[in-house]
Amino acid sequence: IHGATYTDGATMFPQQIAQGAARNPKLTELGASITAYETRASNIPWNFSPVLDLGLDPRFSRMWESFGEDPYLCSILGAAMIDGYEGKDNNIADPYKLASCMKHFLGYHATVSGKDRTPSYISEDALREYHLPSFKAAVDAGAHTIMINSGIINGVPVHANYNILTKLLKEELGFNGLVVTDWADIENLHRRDRIASTPKEAIMHAINAGIDMSMIPYQYEVFCDNLIELVKEGKVKQDRIDDAVRRILKVKYALNLFDKPNTNPKDYPKFGSKEHEKAAYDMAAEAITLLKNEGNVLPLKKNIKVLVTGPNANSMRSLNGAWTYSWQGDRVELHAAKYNTILEAVQNKIGKNNVTYVPGVSYKEEGHYYDEFANQMEEAVTAAQNADVVLLCLGENSYT
Numbered sequence: 299i300h301g302a303t304y305t306d307g308a309t310m311f312p313q314q315i316a317q318g319a320a321r322n323p324k325l326t327e328l329g330a331s332i333t334a335y336e337t338r339a340s341n342i343p344w345n346f347s348p349v350l351d352l353g354l355d356p357r358f359s360r361m362w363e364s365f366g367e368d369p370y371l372c373s374i375l376g377a378a379m380i381d382g383y384e385g386k387d388n389n390i391a392d393p394y395k396l397a398s399c400m401k402h403f404l405g406y407h408a409t410v411s412g413k414d415r416t417p418s419y420i421s422e423d424a425l426r427e428y429h430l431p432s433f434k435a436a437v438d439a440g441a442h443t444i445m446i447n448s449g450i451i452n453g454v455p456v457h458a459n460y461n462i463l464t465k466l467l468k469e470e471l472g473f474n475g476l477v478v479t480d481w482a483d484i485e486n487l488h489r490r491d492r493i494a495s496t497p498k499e500a501i502m503h504a505i506n507a508g509i510d511m512s513m514i515p516y517q518y519e520v521f522c523d524n525l526i527e528l529v530k531e532g533k534v535k536q537d538r539i540d541d542a543v544r545r546i547l548k549v550k551y552a553l554n555l556f557d558k559p560n561t562n563p564k565d566y567p568k569f570g571s572k573e574h575e576k577a578a579y580d581m582a583a584e585a586i587t588l589l590k591n592e593g594n595v596l597p598l599k600k601n602i603k604v605l606v607t608g609p610n611a612n613s614m615r616s617l618n619g620a621w622t623y624s625w626q627g628d629r630v631e632l633h634a635a636k637y638n639t640i641l642e643a644v645q646n647k648i649g650k651n652n653v654t655y656v657p658g659v660s661y662k663e664e665g666h667y668y669d670e671f672a673n674q675m676e677e678a679v680t681a682a683q684n685a686d687v688v689l690l691c692l693g694e695n696s697y698t
Contacts, residue, residue: 383398
C-alpha cells in the first residue's frame with residue numbers, strides 16, 4: 299500500500315492521504331517505483347495498490363488510504379503510481395516492476411453509514427462524474443488488475459453487479475485485465491448480503507457478473523468444487539471461464555512467471571537503502587501541511603518550555619498507519635524503533651530539558667485499536683499551565 303508492507307527493513311512511504319497533500323506526481327511515481335523494486339525483492343510480483351476511491355467522509359474507517367476527495371487529483375496521482383509500479387511502458391516482466399491493482403471499483407468510500415463494507419446510494423451522474431474518472435485514468439495508464447468494492451451500491455452487491463463489472467468496466471472502459479475480489483467477498487454474497495441462498499449460488503452470481511479470480515481466505519475447495527459443478531450444470535458458461543482464465547494467464551505471462559517465477563534478494567542491493575529512505579523523507583516533507591502560524595510560533599525556539607501530550611505523541615504506530623509491517627500496523631514499534639516519534643523528534647530539536655511529556659490519553663497496547671484510557675489527564679492539564687507551547691498530538695490509532 300505504501301511500501302513492501304510485510305518485509306522487515308522495507309522503505310515505508312507516507313500513506314496515500316499524505317501523498318495527496320504533497321500533490322507531487324513525480325514523488326508519487328518515484329515512491330511506487332521503489333515500492334515495486336522492494337516488493338519484487340521480497341519475491342512478490344503483484345501489489346494491491348493504488349487505492350482510487352475518493353476520501354469523501356471523515357467517518358470512513360479507511361479514508362487515509364485515499365489520495366483525497368478530488369477526482370482530478372486521484373486520477374493524476376493514481377496514474378503516476380501505476381507508472382511507478384509498472385513502468386510507463388507497462389513492461390511488468392521487468393524484474394524491478396510489478397503488476398498494479400487499482401481498487402476498490404467503484405464508490406467504495408461513499409457509504410451511508412461511514413463504515414467499511416456497508417451500503418452506498420450513488421446516483422448515476424455522481425457515479426460517473428466523481429467515482430469513475432480515477433479508474434478510467436488507471437485503465438488508460440495500463441493497470442493490469444483491478445479489485446472490486448466490497449460493499450453494495452443502490453441495493454446490489456458490487457461483486458454480483460453485471461452492469462458495473464462487465465458492461466461498465468470490461469465493455470465501456472475496455473479493461474482487459476484481471477478482475478479480483480476483495481477478501482472473502484463471494485462468500486459474503488451468501489453470508490452477509492443474503493442475495494444467494496447457498497455458497498454455490500453466490501459463486502454463480504459473482505462469476506457471471508464478471509469476477510475472474512476469487513480471493514479465498516480459507517476453504518478454497520468450496521469455491522473450486524462448486525464452480526466445476528456450475529459449469530457442468532450450464533449455470534456458468536464455459537466461455538465465461540475461458541475469458542477469466544485468459545485474463546489471469548495474460549497477467550502471469552506478462553510478469554514472466556512461467557520462465558522466472560522467483561526473484562533473489564541478492565539482486566536488489568538498494569533494498570531499504572539510504573537512497574530509498576531519502577525518497578520517503580522527501581515525500582513526507584512535502585506532505586506536511588501548515589494551516590496557520592499565528593504569532594510565528596513555528597519554528598519552535600530552543601529556549602521555550604514545551605508540553606507534548608496526546609495519544610499519538612509517542613507512537614510509531616500512529617505515525618505510520620495500517621499496512622505497515624502488519625495488517626493493522628500494530629507491530630510498527632518492533633520494526634521502526636530506530637526512527638523518532640513526535641516526542642523524540644521535539645526532544646532532539648530543542649533539548650530534553652525543555653520538553654515535558656504527559657500523555658493525557660493513551661491506547662491500550664494489548665486491546666482493540668479503538669481501546670483507549672485516560673492516562674494522567676489531570677497532570678496534563680496542570681502541565682499545560684506551566685508550558686509556553688502545548689504540542690497536542692491528536693488522531694486515531696492505526697487500523698483498517
